[in-house]
Amino acid sequence: MTPLIKLENAHKIYHLEGVDVPAVNGLSFTIHQGDFVALMGPSGSGKSTAMNLVGCLDVTTIGAIYLGNQNTKNLSESDLAQIRGKKIGFIFQTFNLIPSLTALENVALPMLFQQVSRRQRLQKARKLLEMVGLANRWQHLPNQLSGGQRQRVAIARALVNDPEIILADEPTGNLDTKTGNEIIKLLQELHKQGKTIILVTHNPELTKQATKVIQLRDGKVVGG
Amino acid sequence: MILDYLILALHSLRHRKLRSWLTVVGIIIGVAAIISLITVSRSLESTIQEQFEQFGANRILISAKGFQGPGTLSQSLTTKDVETIEKISGFEYVLPALFRNGEVKHRGETSFTLISGLPADSFEQFYADMGVELDQGRTIQEKEKYTAIIGSRVAKEMFSRDLSVGSKIIVNKGEFRVVGIVEEIGNAQDDNQITISLETAREIFNEPERVDTIIAQVKSTSDIPLLQEKIERELERKRRDTNFQVLTASQILEQINQVLGVMQVVLVGIAAISLLVGAIGIMNSMYTSVLERTKDIGIMKAIGARNSAISQIFLIESGLIGLGGGIMGVLLGTGLAFLLGSFSQQAGFLLIIKIEPMVLILGLLFAFVIGMVSGILPAYQASRLKPVDALRYE
């Protein structure tokens, strides 16, 4: 079976004042459809960089990333945008909602870039807000919501175009333990529904629920 | 989709600081200048056109050089010149006219206004040709002396008591009886006029010979150029000087249009400069906006926005800023045009301001396009941001 995601000797090298910083330094792993991956490692080990590469927010300096059979290196900026919009749902540590838009508008926004009609967008966005338990908060602006609520809005937004892959980069990092656990539960729920999830976390507890654990150090898989 | 981008742009505009709106002042001034300029000059053109239609294309005006209009002093046309012109065939009639500023008294109150004198036997026909209608009373009859036809403002505003047919007024020591009141014309100069017979005017102003303007009504419009030449030739021969000018309606129109043309070039220049300043202002404000919203751009890219979508959103936003400036400019410009209209009316020049919807719409469209154009570079810059970099921006 073709893996859903495959990294082959992926490198991401930043140049800082003449010094090369290899944020990701020869990373190879595969992820299959339906996996729940816990991506772990100390701060600065390249987890976020790896997530950005998988999520087509960034391109490798050396090495290749395959999504299905597609080598993302050969794609145009516009194609990458399409992949981000359709196949991938991002959940960030800092939520990354657009402050001038309401919860509902934030959730509906990704569909706008997929030419979905306004009526359908609002319908779907409402449904998802309901699913994450924020049906009565749809009119609120992000700064009128708590951290946990914001992250739920972000999750609803990540799901709105029915992506195959959910990338969650320390989604609980800015939340208290209780709220964080609720968010993790929501992700597990999504996994049960068949989504492939990559979760960056520091919590060793979560490795039990993961179908696969990838440990990073200095931009490489530990023991890999 | 464009509509949705428009809504997005509106959202972001709502969240922009008031400061960033100040950058559209240039657009406001530019559009206001253009709108008021076009409105005023078109109104002016049509007003003048109408006045000349009223005045008649069949008329040739002869006056001394330097004579700029009723009220100013002319040099020297005399009854001899009238006779010279009368000898030329092709005219329906030739009217000598005398214009003087006179002192007008009524029941102890004194005022000053323009007094015109026209031959008593020509009133009927001249008023008919000019389309002058009387509100009350009648015109001056042949051989009649010391009677006056007064303008509507003379009747209603000049003195604390309204004048009516039969009222007595004293003009330069001569006592006149009002026999007619002209319908309101709408400009101060005409409505403040008192018209008396030329014969009485000669007596009260002590001007036995002088003529300020000779009005020659031609029989056929097509003869005008020929007759104009003849008048010039004959007057020059008899007078042995060229201290006179012979003007036709179309020439006067041409002269006025020339002045208007110069005015327009100057104003268009001013408008263009302020629009340029406005465009630079919008561009600057859009760059600020791109910077302020770098993170939003990163987010939108992360959830699937293509470069083209980002640049469209920013283009629409800058277009909307332009449009906002345009709306204010159109309002200001329209107001300015009306203000100019009422000023000129007070100054005695009839200017009826006509608002043309097409001009307003074009003004708005123009402002929108300028806004868009000034947004092109900032929008391009926004669209080229790399998603990761934009997301990291705080």
Ligand SMILES: Nc1ncnc2c1ncn2[C@@H]1O[C@H](COP(=O)(O)OP(=O)(O)O)[C@@H](O)[C@H]1O
């Ligand atoms: N845009 C960047 N420019 C320069 N260095 C970067 C950039 N992004 C990440 N890095 C560096 O790359 C390394 C890996 O960062 P990151 O992927 O964010 O780690 P993690 O998410 O595991 O904490 C760090 O040393 C970080 O400083």
Ligand SMILES: [Mg+2]
């Ligand atoms: Mg990180």
